[in-house]
Amino acid sequence: MKCRVCREPAIIDIRRHNANFCAEHFLRLCRDQTQKAIDEFAMIERGERCLVAVSGGKDSLAVWDILTELGYQADGLYLGLGIGDYSDTSGNFARAFAADRGLRLIEVDLPTHYGYDIPTGAKAARRAPCSACGLSKRHLFDQAAIDGGYDVVVTGHNLDDEAAVLLGNVLRWQTEYLGRQLPVLPARDGFPRKVKPLVRLGEREMAAYCVVRGIDYIVEECPMAAGNKHIGYKEALNAIEATSPGSKHSFYFEFLAKASERFRAEAESEQDLLLLCTSCGAPTTNEVCAFCRLVERAGGTLPEAGHAVIHADGSVAVHLGGTRRAASVAPGPATQVPA
Amino acid sequence: MGCQNGAVKVQLRNPRRDVEVSGPINVSTLLNRLDLLRESVLVIRSGTLVPGDAMLDDGDVVEIRPVISGGGVGLCDPYPMARTRPCAPQWVGT
Numbered sequence: 001m002k003c004r005v006c007r008e009p010a011i012i013d014i015r016r017h018n019a020n021f022c023a024e025h026f027l028r029l030c031r032d033q034t035q036k037a038i039d040e041f042a043m044i045e046r047g048e049r050c051l052v053a054v055s056g057g058k059d060s061l062a063v064w065d066i067l068t069e070l071g072y073q074a075d076g077l078y079l080g081l082g083i084g085d086y087s088d089t090s091g092n093f094a095r096a097f098a099a100d101r102g103l104r105l106i107e108v109d110l111p112t113h114y115g116y117d118i119p120t121g122a123k124a125a126r127r128a129p130c131s132a133c134g135l136s137k138r139h140l141f142d143q144a145a146i147d148g149g150y151d152v153v154v155t156g157h158n159l160d161d162e163a164a165v166l167l168g169n170v171l172r173w174q175t176e177y178l179g180r181q182l183p184v185l186p187a188r189d190g191f192p193r194k195v196k197p198l199v200r201l202g203e204r205e206m207a208a209y210c211v212v213r214g215i216d217y218i219v220e221e222c223p224m225a226a227g228n229k230h231i232g233y234k235e236a237l238n239a240i241e242a243t244s245p246g247s248k249h250s251f252y253f254e255f256l257a258k259a260s261e262r263f264r265a266e267a268e269s270e271q272d273l274l275l276l277c278t279s280c281g282a283p284t285t286n287e288v289c290a291f292c293r294l295v296e297r298a299g300g301t302l303p304e305a306g307h308a309v310i311h312a313d314g315s316v317a318v319h320l321g322g323t324r325r326a327a328s329v330a331p332g333p334a335t336q337v338p339a
Numbered sequence: 340m341g342c343q344n345g346a347v348k349v350q351l352r353n354p355r356r357d358v359e360v361s362g363p364i365n366v367s368t369l370l371n372r373l374d375l376l377r378e379s380v381l382v383i384r385s386g387t388l389v390p391g392d393a394m395l396d397d398g399d400v401v402e403i404r405p406v407i408s409g410g411g412v413g414l415c416d417p418y419p420m421a422r423t424r425p426c427a428p429q430w431v432g433t
Contacts (some may be wrong), residue, residue: 001390011388208405238378
């Protein structure tokens, strides 16, 4: 196989592009596709401060690396989930990546700062582990972004992630979720803007990007996620892709172009119902938000106030407070958020 | 990197295990024999990606690295706290 660009020996074939690439031009492809997504969906303006949600896996480290290479100002936030050795190892990969590149990594540790971990928290709250994990991540990344004055939260969702989520939502016709499955979610009512710059790149390309760039990441799957439906959907889509290259891309991007808008109204109707959590001030439809309920059921604690600790190596540990929005909106009875 | 017994040594992940196959063998043929989809894995030899048409010889050591990852819930749902069904499936990202 030869590189489509330079005709030198290729290292990777990308069937949906019907093309092969050498290392140099594969990296260029990844950067170009990321920049194209950023521009096409108006994700990030030059000069804005990005907070990258870092897990220690391939996608989050790759997007952090690519954004930095493209000249964007990006810090990372690693959330310690308390999932035994898996969390220990993934945290080490995130720290090593940041240290090697002189990047700023913020750390929040659930057991240390909130008194619970995902396995016990999920059990106590009678949630699936992935559900408790996602809820915790969303809440704490939102909070850290707002507390830290970041303009945008960046996640490493790739094309495979989005196509699998879309398949799951379509199989159940989760119309409110379909209406907000977008590459960019604008800032609104206490939520920071969230963007997915890797939507034009597949999961295999992201793993390959890390190998070519020499980025060490946690290859092992999260023990909590083993056998979940999301992975099953990815495998099903890959079986389709094997016989029909480009199917995942068409499925997702044609959805965005032709169908997404049709579900927008249903998704937006929920926005009018938002209140402010009486415990932490986060937007919610209930008096107490789902995160605070999770922490309460798990026997954890919400800190009263947040502060940051800067370590000698330059990494920053943020001790998040429970009064995020109380500074601008007084806590008390639930308050209607203007639409 | 060589394999002492003269076969192609294949290192698999999740769970970790090793298998040996007789070389020479084409990468795509190897994946088919192991019932693996090319879209779901990378093949790495001595830290370098190996394309599908490459030949593997006896003595080669290759890692077949899965690329599928992720839980079912993500960070990009703007209004996750608004849900009134705590245990409902949340297909909003990974």
